[in-house]
Amino acid sequence: MILASAGNVLVWAVWMVAAFACLGSGIAVVSFSNPFFSALALIGNLGSLAVLYLLLSAEFVAAAQVLVYAGAVMVMFLFVIAYIGPRQESPWAGGPSWQAVGAVLAAGALMVEIIVVIGLKASGSLAHSAHIGSSFGTPSEIGRLFLTDHLLAFEVTSIVLLVAAIGGVILGAHARREQPSAGP
Amino acid sequence: MREVWWISLIKAAILINLVMAAFAYTTWLERKLLGRFQNRYGPNRAGPFGLLQPIADLLKLIRKESFFPQAAYDVPYILAPIVSTATALAAFAVIPFGAGWTISHHHINGEMANVSIALILLFAFGSIGVYGGIVGGWASESKFSLLGAMRTCAQLVSYEVSLALSVLGVVLMGQSLNLAQIVAKQGQTIWFFIPQFVGLLVFLFAATAETARAPFDLPEADSELVAGYHTEYGGMRWGLFQTAEYINMITLSALAVTLFFAGWHGPYAPLGPLWFFIKLFLMVSFFIWVRASVPRLRYDQLMRFGWKVLLPVATINAVVTALLVVWVK
Numbered sequence: 001m002i003l004a005s006a007g008n009v010l011v012w013a014v015w016m017v018a019a020f021a022c023l024g025s026g027i028a029v030v031s032f033s034n035p036f037f038s039a040l041a042l043i044g045n046l047g048s049l050a051v052l053y054l055l056l057s058a059e060f061v062a063a064a065q066v067l068v069y070a071g072a073v074m075v076m077f078l079f080v081i082a083y084i085g086p087r088q089e090s091p092w093a094g095g096p097s098w099q100a101v102g103a104v105l106a107a108g109a110l111m112v113e114i115i116v117v118i119g120l121k122a123s124g125s126l127a128h129s130a131h132i133g134s135s136f137g138t139p140s141e142i143g144r145l146f147l148t149d150h151l152l153a154f155e156v157t158s159i160v161l162l163v164a165a166i167g168g169v170i171l172g173a174h175a176r177r178e179q180p181s182a183g184p
Numbered sequence: 185m186r187e188v189w190w191i192s193l194i195k196a197a198i199l200i201n202l203v204m205a206a207f208a209y210t211t212w213l214e215r216k217l218l219g220r221f222q223n224r225y226g227p228n229r230a231g232p233f234g235l236l237q238p239i240a241d242l243l244k245l246i247r248k249e250s251f252f253p254q255a256a257y258d259v260p261y262i263l264a265p266i267v268s269t270a271t272a273l274a275a276f277a278v279i280p281f282g283a284g285w286t287i288s289h290h291h292i293n294g295e296m297a298n299v300s301i302a303l304i305l306l307f308a309f310g311s312i313g314v315y316g317g318i319v320g321g322w323a324s325e326s327k328f329s330l331l332g333a334m335r336t337c338a339q340l341v342s343y344e345v346s347l348a349l350s351v352l353g354v355v356l357m358g359q360s361l362n363l364a365q366i367v368a369k370q371g372q373t374i375w376f377f378i379p380q381f382v383g384l385l386v387f388l389f390a391a392t393a394e395t396a397r398a399p400f401d402l403p404e405a406d407s408e409l410v411a412g413y414h415t416e417y418g419g420m421r422w423g424l425f426q427t428a429e430y431i432n433m434i435t436l437s438a439l440a441v442t443l444f445f446a447g448w449h450g451p452y453a454p455l456g457p458l459w460f461f462i463k464l465f466l467m468v469s470f471f472i473w474v475r476a477s478v479p480r481l482r483y484d485q486l487m488r489f490g491w492k493v494l495l496p497v498a499t500i501n502a503v504v505t506a507l508l509v510v511w512v513k
Binding site for chain 2: 036040043047059060063064066067070071072075076078079082083138139140
């Protein structure tokens, strides 16, 4: 019994640390003027999100999050930022006005979502805890869901990624064709 | 069959020290073997056979003044080697080295963390460890360091894909991402290096490139980049990068032993962990042998080999294995 409550305290402590790390690094991403530090903060954000996934017993999602996003994707960000070099002026400072409108709308939607969740919690609709089997979050269970219940979404995602990859190649080839006239 | 927490703590302390000792004596073994490969003796002054050389090196590194460039960004500069070493040590936690034991009603697992995502976890730690080199090289504010960091970045990203694909065949045959289950499966059936020798070859190439060892040591090619991303590092901070590099080599060797050579299983005698360490020793010696024998690749050769040879071979191997596994079933 004492051990169980010690476990609860541990979970709570880890949750607090991860949640505040998540918030702090999120704020850091948008407030650093050096894009390299922003990218590092984004890695911290993705990492603390992975810890939150772990607390939800989604171990596969947590590991994939670190491997794919915090690992592979962010390495590309850092590569490009380090390659371009430090810029004193931040190129996106100010930004177009539709960006600001979009940001406010997205933040508003999140705000509404949080209020709804807190309201549901207060009214007792979320009082009963979800029943989680021992196979929940394991790779085999996620693989089974991908290839049965969510096959369509899984395949559509792969097509979207393929289109994005082809688009990247075409854009890159386009830029290379225009380069010789501007180059030395 | 859960382990009591204090057993886990003791085991973790022992394991970390074992891995660190293994690292120290891998440097000794490497210098000794390289010496013999090149017709010289290698370290032979500190202690019998130079056995105290790693300890002398450690004392020297710790006592050095830890200066750093004035232009460096100090927080990332100091944190980078720490991240490298911490993730390298953490990755070893999922490697199984025994079947597990029960001593006076206390169960002891054969690995630190028996999780269903062991293999992905190991690669995830590896992908975080990459940041040590990149951030350290960038934060040093030096051209050689930055070039080394860029090379690290490009090389590790290129070969990470092949490394992950090369073990996919083993995962399909072992039907698990849990390393202990993969080892158990090999104990029941066949050591996977026989059906998966293409996977093993790709793994060895990709692992050499991932640990930036010769002939893939372009991130720190000393004749081109001084020392690459750790040019501006000295003392124990440099020592930590070195630690991370060697521990990564040991971990990937241990992973090769686990995935392709049945981990703690062995013929003739059930020696358990001893078999694991014998195989690990042979694997590490193999990497040192390769370093002594093969000259460094050119950068374009490295990229061409990674993307145009290794990646297609790894992909075809994974697809063929998948088809065969379904067909045999």
